[in-house]
Amino acid sequence: MKFISPKHCLRTALILGASTTYAWAADPAATQGNFIDYQIVAGKLDEARNGLATETGSSTYRFDQQSIQNLPLGNDSQVSDVLLRAPGVAQDSYGQLHVRGDHGNLQYRINGIILPEGITGFGQTLDTHFADKIDLLTGALPAQYGYRTAGVVDITTKNGGTETGGRSTIMGGSSGTLDGTQELYGSSGPASYYLSGNFNQNDRGIEPPTASAHALHDFTQQDKEFGYLSYVFNPENRLSFIVGNSTNRFEIPNNPGQPQQFTQTGVPAFDSATLNEQQFEHNTYGIVALQGLIGDRTDYQLALFSRDSSVLFKPDPLGDLFFNGVSSRVTQGSFTNGLQNDFSYRMNDAHTIRTGWSASYEQAKSNTTATVFPLAQCDVSNNCTGPTETLSDDHSKGATLLGYYLQDEWKLVDKLTINYGARFDYYDAYVNDNQISPRIGAIYDLTSSTKLHAGYARYFTPPPTELIAPVTVAEFANTTGATASNGSSPVRPEKDNYYDAGVIQKVGEHLTLGTDAYYKEARNLLDEGQFGSALIFAPFNYQKGYAEGLEFTGDYQDGLFSGYANFAISRAEGTGITSGQYNFGQDELDYIANHYVHLDHDQTYTGSAGAAYTYNDVKYSTDLIYGSGLRSGFANTDHLPFYTQVNAGMEHTFDMGVAGPFDAKLSVINLFDKVYEIRDGSGIGVFAPQYGPRRAFYVAVSKSF
Numbered sequence: 001m002k003f004i005s006p007k008h009c010l011r012t013a014l015i016l017g018a019s020t021t022y023a024w025a026a027d028p029a030a031t032q033g034n035f036i037d038y039q040i041v042a043g044k045l046d047e048a049r050n051g052l053a054t055e056t057g058s059s060t061y062r063f064d065q066q067s068i069q070n071l072p073l074g075n076d077s078q079v080s081d082v083l084l085r086a087p088g089v090a091q092d093s094y095g096q097l098h099v100r101g102d103h104g105n106l107q108y109r110i111n112g113i114i115l116p117e118g119i120t121g122f123g124q125t126l127d128t129h130f131a132d133k134i135d136l137l138t139g140a141l142p143a144q145y146g147y148r149t150a151g152v153v154d155i156t157t158k159n160g161g162t163e164t165g166g167r168s169t170i171m172g173g174s175s176g177t178l179d180g181t182q183e184l185y186g187s188s189g190p191a192s193y194y195l196s197g198n199f200n201q202n203d204r205g206i207e208p209p210t211a212s213a214h215a216l217h218d219f220t221q222q223d224k225e226f227g228y229l230s231y232v233f234n235p236e237n238r239l240s241f242i243v244g245n246s247t248n249r250f251e252i253p254n255n256p257g258q259p260q261q262f263t264q265t266g267v268p269a270f271d272s273a274t275l276n277e278q279q280f281e282h283n284t285y286g287i288v289a290l291q292g293l294i295g296d297r298t299d300y301q302l303a304l305f306s307r308d309s310s311v312l313f314k315p316d317p318l319g320d321l322f323f324n325g326v327s328s329r330v331t332q333g334s335f336t337n338g339l340q341n342d343f344s345y346r347m348n349d350a351h352t353i354r355t356g357w358s359a360s361y362e363q364a365k366s367n368t369t370a371t372v373f374p375l376a377q378c379d380v381s382n383n384c385t386g387p388t389e390t391l392s393d394d395h396s397k398g399a400t401l402l403g404y405y406l407q408d409e410w411k412l413v414d415k416l417t418i419n420y421g422a423r424f425d426y427y428d429a430y431v432n433d434n435q436i437s438p439r440i441g442a443i444y445d446l447t448s449s450t451k452l453h454a455g456y457a458r459y460f461t462p463p464p465t466e467l468i469a470p471v472t473v474a475e476f477a478n479t480t481g482a483t484a485s486n487g488s489s490p491v492r493p494e495k496d497n498y499y500d501a502g503v504i505q506k507v508g509e510h511l512t513l514g515t516d517a518y519y520k521e522a523r524n525l526l527d528e529g530q531f532g533s534a535l536i537f538a539p540f541n542y543q544k545g546y547a548e549g550l551e552f553t554g555d556y557q558d559g560l561f562s563g564y565a566n567f568a569i570s571r572a573e574g575t576g577i578t579s580g581q582y583n584f585g586q587d588e589l590d591y592i593a594n595h596y597v598h599l600d601h602d603q604t605y606t607g608s609a610g611a612a613y614t615y616n617d618v619k620y621s622t623d624l625i626y627g628s629g630l631r632s633g634f635a636n637t638d639h640l641p642f643y644t645q646v647n648a649g650m651e652h653t654f655d656m657g658v659a660g661p662f663d664a665k666l667s668v669i670n671l672f673d674k675v676y677e678i679r680d681g682s683g684i685g686v687f688a689p690q691y692g693p694r695r696a697f698y699v700a701v702s703k704s705f
Contacts, residue, residue, distance in 0.1 A: 038597075042192065042214040042230070043561045044158070045238045048299040049112055049291055052342045053154075054354065056407050056419035057455030057518055059440015059502060060137040061553075065132060070562060070621050072611035072649030072667045076171055076700055079126045079134070084625060085610060087516075087551040087566035090603040091627060092692035093207045093678045095124050098601040100518060101137060101547030101572030102150035103528050105461060109244055110153040112301065114358060116336035117148075118283045118309030119466050125246045125283045127224040129181050130170075132158045134528050139500040139518060140455025143405040143421035143439040144342065144356060149459045149498075157228050159244070160185050160192025167705050169226065173667075173698030177203040198224045207690035209255040212677045216273060218253040222246070228656060236293035245284045252277035255688070260322050260481060262373060265385045267318075275319040280312045299344040299399040305360075306486065309334045309466065321371055321388065325480030328370040334466035336362040338401075352409040354421075359685050362399040364466045368392070372481035384480075391475055399429035399465035407439065415445040427462040430490040435460040449506035463526055473582050476687045485589060487581025494526040502551075510558040520547040525574045527599055529685015531583040534574045538583060538685075542574030542592075545599070563611035572602040583685070591635045598636040600683045604628045605642070622648045632683045643676035645669075645692060660666040662703040 039328050063082050071085070080095040090098040096616030099106065108115045108126065118125060128134075137145070138153040145152050164186030171179040180202040186193060205220025223246065230240040258272035289303040295526075312332040320327035338360025345353045370391045378384040407421025419441045426434040441455035476482050525545035528537040549570035556563045575595040577589055591597070610623030624647070629640035649667040656662060674693035681689040 012039060021584060041232055041235050041240070044235075045232070045292060048293050049301060052112060052301055052344045052354065052356075053144065053284070054135060054142050054352075054407070054419055055195055056142060056409060056417055056443055057453055057500070058137050058141050059453075059514075061136045061138075061498075063134040063238045066562075067132070068131070070610070070619075072621050072623060072647040072669070073698065074649070074651070074700070075666060076169070076181075076667075076698075077128055077129050078124055078126060079131070079153075079155075082134055083136055084126060085564070085566070085608050087553045088138065088549060088568040088570065089608075089609070090570075090601065090604065090630070091625060091678065092601055092630065098603070099136075099151040100549055101520070101570050101599065101602060103526070103599065105148050105150035107145065107148035108154045109152060111157055111240070111289070112154060112342070113242075113286060113289055113303045113305060114147075114338070114340055115287075116307040116338060116360060116362070117332055117334075117464055117466060118285075118307060119281070119311040119332050124683075125224070125244070125285075126155065127181075127196065127198050127226060127246075129183060129629075130155075130157055130194065130226040130228070132156045139502075139516065140439065140441050140457040140498055142354075142396065142419055142441060143407040143437070144354060146358075146403045146425050146460065147401070147425050147441040147462060148224055149457070149461060150495075157226075158183075158185065158194045159228060159230065160194060162187070162189035164188075165703045167702060169700060169702040171698055171700035173341050174696035175202045177202040177696075177698060179700075181686075192230050194226075194228045196224075196226045204693070205250045206253055206679060207692065208253040209681070209689040209691070210253075211677075211691050213694040216254045217251045217275070219251045220249060220591070222248045235417070236294070237290065240291065241287045242287040242289070243285070245454075246282070248281040250279045250281075252279060258323060261382060262322050262325055262378070263381075263382060263383045264322070264373075270319050270322045272319070272323060275316045275323075275650075277316050277320065278314045280314070280471055282310050283306075284308045296397050297346045301340075301342050303340045304338075305340065306337045307335070308402060309382055310387055317371065319579075321373070321480075325431070326370050326372050326476075328481075329368045331365075332466065333365045334362055336360055341465045350411045353407075354409070355379050355404075355406045357404040358402070360401045362401070362580050363400065364397050366393075366395045368394070370481055372479040375480065375482075376479050389479060391479070391481070393475060398604075399462075400426070400441070401462060402426040410585045412679075416442065418442045419639050422455060425460045425462075427460075427493055428688065429462075429465045433493050433497060435493075451504040452502075453504075454501040455499075457496075457498045457500075458495070459498055461494040461496070461526060463491040463493060463541075464528075466529065469600055482563065483582035485581050486591075487577075489579045489581065491526075491579045494541070495523045497521045509570055510556055512555045514551075514553045516551045516553075518547075518551075521699040522546060522574075524578065526586065527574065527601075529583065529600065530687045531685060538580060540580030540583065540685075541578045543576030543578045545572070545574030545596075547572040554658050560614040561611070562613075563609070564609075566630060567605070567607045569605060570603065572599045573597060588635055588684070595635070597684075598631045599640075600631045600636050600685055602636070603630055604639075619647075619651045621650070622646065630679065630683070630689065632680050632686070634682075636683050638682075640677050643674065643692065645674060645676070646671045660703070660705075662701060663700075665700045667698045667700070669693055669698070671695065 135154045166184040169181040181198045184195045201221045208215035225245045227243045256273035285307040287305045291301040315327045340358040342356035356477040373384040377386040403425045404625045405423035409419045437458035439457045443453040448635045499517045504514045525542040551568045552567045575596045605628035607626035612621040628642045651665040676692045679690045
């Protein structure tokens with residue numbers, strides 16, 4: 001992980017020059033005339049695309065190819081595992097991440113283009129293999145970043161490069177793991193492409209509810225596909241196509257020996273070890289982008305994006321009824337189309353104006369078919385007689401999201417740059433709301449080795465429409481599927497004041513140190529919880545809340561050795577539940593109404609560290625993650641014990657003569673086999689216990705061709 005100090009973006013003459021700066025050369029083998037050196041042109045267009053964004057006032061943590069490959073699992077790491085190595089990022093179950101005290105609230109971009117949100121599930125949609133680098137931006141973000149503001153994850157994709165070929169990787173190991181990845185890439189004249197496909201199956205697909213090294217009923221099959229194609233029309237314009245797909249199938253792991261909550265006359269007792277719950281997830285996305293330069297001062301990108309996302313939870317028809325009082329088949333789907341347009345205009349050496357807009361429309365659907373016992377047929381010991389009852393609860397809603405921003409990056413003097421501006425956001429779904437959000441960020445070069453940065457941002461965060469599944473509370477009344485309480489106010493957008501300040505210190509040639517402090521004051525603070533056996537999170541609001549913290553980071557780079565270390569202190573609390581009240585018991589609602597409570601994902605201390613060293617052509621790598629424990633207990637008044645997980649890896653390239661070289665890697669996850677709980681099944685919006693990974697060994701072999 002490389003920490004990149006906040007900075008403004010200045011263009012060199014090489015990038016800004018007119019068409020004469022592009023490389024042309026006579027080709028005697030070609031027909032009459034000149035030809036374009038498309039690789040140089042593509043590189044200049046990449047620089048132009050990067051210039052559409054600014055990082056002034058925010059903090060950027062950059063994982064380039066070397067940083068990713070230095071992880072014990074290298075490119076076979078999940079995207080969430082890569083991001084977990086940044087400061088202030090807390091681990092949760094199901095691959096969830098919490099940045100600076102927020103539940104999720106991450107915006108994902110591919111080559112600077114917004115990737116619409118999908119339905120939250122167990123699996124991940126994006127694959128590390130297609131990433132050339134991964135940037136995480138946090139703090140007081142510039143005006144061009146809206147909607148999801150805890151962090152922006154911008155993935156720059158691999159492309160055709162200068163060679164035609166590919167790379168094959170196969171990995172196997174503990175828990176019946178079989179993982180294969182195929183990459184193909186190339187270029188021909190103005191066209192270039194990159195394709196990848198990944199398949200994974202194993203017997204530990206979801207964090208299990210028991211500490212056993214062998215999870216029960218936890219098989220998964222997952223596949224991910226990705227494609228990138230670009231075509232250079234001329235030295236100033238390029239058209240790109242991006243497509244991606246993921247299909248994930250999960251068995252829901254079982255927890256033996258659980259007490260049966262309901263019984264039915266004449267039906268034998270049900271063993272919780274034999275439950276057969278399953279979840280199916282599917283995500284498909286596509287992007288078409290036209291990007292380039294207008295004259296020698298303006299860069300632009302116009303993109304059309306689309307995403308189709310769905311989750312199907314299949315219950316155990318009888319088992320869920322006996323253990324939960326309701327057996328629900330849940331289908332949620334979301335289809336989003338949108339446009340994004342960004343411009344950057346270099347007015348002069350002191351001012352760069354950036355402006356743009358985005359618009360999207362989402363159609364979200366929720367369908368639930370639930371089997372319940374009528375309470376009139378159940379006695380005080382929850383033994384029920386007679387037939388069950390089937391209820392249907394279906395909803396569909398369209399959501400419109402519009403945003404516009406304008407900002408100026410102003411270099412006042414050589415040492416001081418200020419980026420100021422504002423954005424306007426409009427949201428129309430279950431509620432209608434909007435906001436004008438001013439932003440300002442500054443960076444000051446105190447010395448040649450010391451940089452100071454500070455910023456303020458007003459944030460407008462709409463709720464994830466695709467996760468909102470309004471429950472018809474009255475329909476489930478007087479059944480074993482009745483909600484905990486009757487309130488069902490609509491979920492509203494969160495509105496924040498966010499303050500951030502930090503310092504970056506360069507020590508010698510190889511060491512960079514940083515510290516950052518932040519404070520967020522929130523109204524209608526958004527959170528999410530899993531309130532049923534289906535892993536589909538439901539958003540809700542606290543009336544108000546806050547998040548505050550302090551982060552420390554260090555990065556060392558010196559030839560064959562590199563290392564990093566991060567430590568963060570955080571506190572996030574809210575009070576008063578103002579939406580989705582039916583998910584809470586009345587005693588919990590009353591307590592939260594009169595107390596500030598920790599958010600369930602609040603972790604006081606979070607840390608990560610890692611190092612890689614190459615000796616005698618063998619690369620040795622290790623890293624660790626540390627957490628003081630997520631919240632638990634009634635109204636999140638307790639927390640789980642601290643944990644530390646250490647991972648290690650070693651990699652070597654073997655020369656097979658005429659067969660050519662291949663890379664072999666041995667990885668060990670949780671080297672010391674520390675048993676720890678990520679969740680214990682208690683706390684707000686926590687449905688079941690989840691344990692971290694047990695010690696696992698993996699061997700991966702890769703070969704380029």
